Amino acid sequence: MAVAKKMELKESKDENKPVYNILFIIGLCHLLNDSIQSIIPAMFPILEASMGLSFTQLGLIAFALNMVSSVMQPVVGLYTDKKPMPYALPIGLTSSLLGIIGLALSPSFTTILLSVIFIGLGSAIFHPEGSRVAYLAAGSKRGLAQSIYQVGGNTGSASAPLITAFILVPLGQFGAIWFTIIAAIAVAFLIYIAGWYSTRLAFMKESAAKNAKAAVKKGISKPVRNALLIIVFLVFARSWYGSAIGNFYTFYAMEKYGLSISQAQVYIFVFLVMGAVGTFGGGPLADKFGKKNVILYSLLLSAPLSLLLPFVNAFFSYIILSLIGLILMSSFSVTVVYAQELVPGKIGTMSGLTVGLAFGMGAIGSVALGFFIDVFGLSETMIAAAFLPILGILAALLPSDSLLEKWNAE
Known part of the structure; x- marks a missing residue:
């Protein structure tokens, strides 16, 4: 009896320990995946100049990428909650690899859209399964684990300005072909991850079955539905503002400060890099101070800075953008x-719902903002978009962390 109890305690302790090698590898794969995605907005100035595309058409390209990803992510997540598919991860990146080849060789707006759909599909498969791997490897450090995973994605997204300055500006559209190497490396890493994931299936199925039965038994209560609705509004505010900066601030900086494409891309790089730092820091902060608090203050503290940004000079724009990225994105992984x-x-x-929703909201935001720019x-x-973080006040209505624990214990 004593030996059996010791073994149970050891297994329990092992389950509570983060598997850091897996977390860092899946974070790296997230970086590679989102580096591939970042090619698309990075190409906007190139495509606008070479093909004469309008802001609305550029918005539609972003819409095609993000909407495919956002629609499919919850579907993939729902299916794999019932039937986990470890090897879906390398399959998804293979789809992205095909999309990159098409993007580099596309002769028209239509073929660009088709190539972007392949990349969006690969991202839709990767994100929910990648997040599940991070969850399984988290142990008792769920906030930290999700931050390690998500910071990889944000760092990959932050590479867009560098891709534009050092690859796409000198090489043009065909320069995207170099990212087939990144896709191939990601596929190799994900085959390794899939092997580890497969060894955890038995534990995952047992745990998921218990939780699923509990969820079916209790159902989704009205307070939970209301909380999910609030999350939707918060993701909307963060994603639309992020879309305004990530997709169109380059053009704003070029127009307002008289900068070249490469010079204007530095602003986006600063915003995205500091966003990656904020994403990493948000998880540990949530583990210590509570998830609700991080979600609430990340948006509210960003609001005055976003309102100030359109009215400062070129130098102070760097500082304010870095602070907005740091603070605003600290809630990204925490929301998941x-x-x-x-x-x-x-x-x-x-x-799939939260990350996919972020992509979907960003997609709709890209089209809407592109249309508003063409019209107004x-x-x-950009001034109107600065008011979006104020919607963060809705986070005050979310259930507290202690209340979530109480609900889950019932």
């Missing part, structure tokens, strides 16, 4: 963990 704990037993579904002007649209 909060949703997963809000509806336990639906790891992939909640990851660039400066006017």
Whole structure:
């Protein structure tokens, strides 16, 4: 009896220890995946100049990428919650590899859209399953684990300005072909991850089955539905503002400060790099101070800075953009963990919903903002977008972390 109890305690302790090698590898794969995605907005100035595309058409390209990803992510997550598919991860990156080849060789707006759909599909498969791997390897450090995973993606996204300055400006559209190497490396890493993931299937199925039965038994209560609705509004505010900066601030900086494409891309690089730092820091902060608090203050503290940004000079824009990226994105990974704990037993579904929703909202935002820029002007649209973080006040209505624990214990 004593030996059996010791073994149970050891297994329990092992389960609570983060598997850091897996977390760092899946974070690296997230970096490679999102580096591939970042090619698309990085190409906007190139495509606008070489093909004469309008801002609306550029918005539609972003819409095609993000909408495919956002629609498919919850579907993939829902399916793999029931039937986990470890080797879907390398298959998804293979789809992205095909999309890169098409993007580099596309002769028209239509073929660009088709290539982007392949990349979006690969991203839709990767994100919920990648988040599940991070969850399984997290142990008791879910906030930290999700931050390690998500910071990889944000770092990959931050590479867009560098891709534009050092690859696409000198090499043009065909320069995207070099990213087939990145895709191939990601596929190799994900084959290794899939092997580890397969060894955890038995534990995952047992745990998921218990949580799923509990979820079916309790159902989704009205307070949970209301909390999910608030999460939707918060993701909307963060994603639309992020879309305004990530997709169109380059043009704003070029127009307002008289900069070249490469010079203007530095602003986006600063915003995205500091966003990656904020994403990494948000998880440990949430583990210590609570997920709700991080979500609330990340948006509220960003609001005055976003309102100030359109009215400062070129130098102070660097400082304010870096602070906005640092603060605003600190809640990105935390939102995923909060949703997963809000509806336990639906790891992939909640990851697909929150991250996929961010892509979807960003997609709609890209089209809407592009249209508003064409109709009302660039400066006017960027000023209007600065009010979006104020919606973060809605986070005050979210259930507290202690209340979530109480619900999950019932």
